[in-house]
């Protein structure tokens with residue numbers, strides 16, 4: 001197979017909006033009900049753990065009630081059909097804490113802001129899949145301590161697996177950003193990282209974002225339309 005190329009895809013809340021999961025910075029956004037600093041920081045968790053636990057209990061329930069949409073399914077199809085050998089690679093870096101990429105069937109997914117359906121024990125460092133609530137302070141399945149927190153990267157904490165992400169960006173032939181406002185670093189800087197290493201860059205978003213100026217091409221519209229269309233193009237070109 002001739003060289004298909006290395007693709008890095010960044011997804012944000014916009015790809016899950018049509019699955020009914022609220023984004024952060026729209027007028028009806030998640031942060032409208034809560035100030036970020038009141039629920040998504042380590043200080044907030046120390047100050048009012050019950051509020052933070054209840055906020056993420058709500059997120060967890062919303063995730064479980066949501067279904068993947070056509071955009072998640074299209075990326076899963078690309079993941080299934082794109083090479084994972086010397087002729088090409090693919091990595092979906094998501095800022096989202098939902099599991100809709102995985103439930104659509106994607107496997108090469110990296111959650112840089114953690115996962116809403118996982119918990120982290122601050123006593124023994126174990127991580128566990130978790131579909132229940134934390135507001136009732138349940139014991140850690142590993143050590144029994146009541147020290148579980150959402151396995152979410154809060155503001156001021158280091159996003160996960162950044163080395164792996166930077167390595168993928170440095171090898172990318174194509175960087176595609178889907179459904180993100182480009183408001184939060186380091187994710188907002190990935191487009192410049194990728195293009196600095198010679199990648200072509202494409203943005204698929206409902207509105208222009210803070211980073212649109214850095215992309216070779218921006219297509220505006222709902223992800224459920226733009227993403228399947230783009231995947232057809234990519235697989236069509238590859239003759240897959």
Ligand code: APR
Nearest residue numbers: 012013014017023024025095179180181184206207222223
């Ligand atoms: N299709 C495509 N894009 C959409 C859709 C849709 N149906 N609906 C909304 N969008 C776009 C919006 O235009 C916006 O640019 O998705 C983007 C959502 O932006 P944010 O709400 O800022 O979400 P995101 O970019 O993922 O936020 C990044 O900030 O709050 C932190 O940790 C949180 O991971 C989050 C990070």
